[in-house]
Amino acid sequence: MSRLENKIALVVGGSGGIGSAITQRFASEGARVYATSRKGGDGDTGANGTGSVLFVQADASSNADLGRVFEEIRVEEGRIDVLVVNAGLAEHALLEDLSEDHFDRTFGLNVRSLVLAAQGGIQLMQPGGTIVLIGSIAGDIGTKGYGVYGATKAAVRAFARTWANELAPKGIRVNVVSPGPTDTPMMANASQEIRDAIVSLVPLGRMARPEEVAAAALFLASDESSFTTGAELVVDGGMNQV
Structure with a gap:
């Protein structure tokens, strides 16, 4: 069973x-997934495995959008699991270079939106519901x-x-779930020198794949972690563990 x-x-x-x-893995495991995107438009992507995905345009830092x-x-489902x-x-x-705009923008998206999302989510959750927050070893x-970024992830x-x-x-x-360096499109923009320097700090000798972080999120979202709460699952190849 999925x-x-x-x-x-x-x-x-x-x-x-x-x-x-995470969106695609959850759908492949049978979930009906609503995924927010600040730039993308509304649209049902159809089935993925036994589940499905609906992308919804929303700015995560906007209380109105999240609402x-x-x-x-x-209206459509009646609940969030x-x-x-x-x-x-x-x-x-x-x-020495920190600006108010940098501070407010980072905390606004990384922390304020987290609080708003959790407040809204629990209103639609029943017993058995799960919340998975994506942190970072930067915390x-x-x-x-990256002091401000690290501070936001410590807050998470x-x-x-x-x-x-x-x-x-x-x-x-x-x-x-707290990932270490992960091979995402954002990381792909870094120079090879920077990428090599980062990988040199990881005992397993490479960056994480997004799918590996998604697998950790799936574990915490599913009943397989039914007696786990308040925990941090680190996915960093040992970078901050050994």
Whole structure:
């Protein structure tokens, strides 16, 4: 049996890179997946395996846009079984160069939208619902020029612990997947020198594939992790573990 058969899933930031891999994997496991995209238009992509995908245009940092998505799901499905919050950005800025705009933009998408999505999601969740937040090992390490990004991902981890505690009486689990360097289109834009330098820090000798991060998200979204909440599942090839 497919692990998400007949489940309704929402992937916030589900149209590219890791988000796209999660969207497609969930659909292949039987879920009806709503995936938000800031640039993409509405459109049903049809079946994928035993499930299906519906892309919905929405800015994850907009309360109005997220509200519209939740209302659409409420009307069409009546519930959400799985919520994944993946939307985020990482921009380089040293402490001496930090601007208010950089700070507000990064925290607005990486943290504020996370809170808004969780608030909306739990209104449509029943006991057995799961929330999977996409963090990063950047929340545990100090990468020069990415202090604000790292701080947002540390916030993701902190929220997961708190929400797991708050939502346990409702039967809702909350967990985090924290990838290390992942071979996404964004990473493809980096120079070969930078890519080689990053890979040299990974004991397994390569970057993660988006599909490997999606597999971790699937585990936390499915009943296979039914006694796991408040946890962080790291997918980094050992980079920050050994």
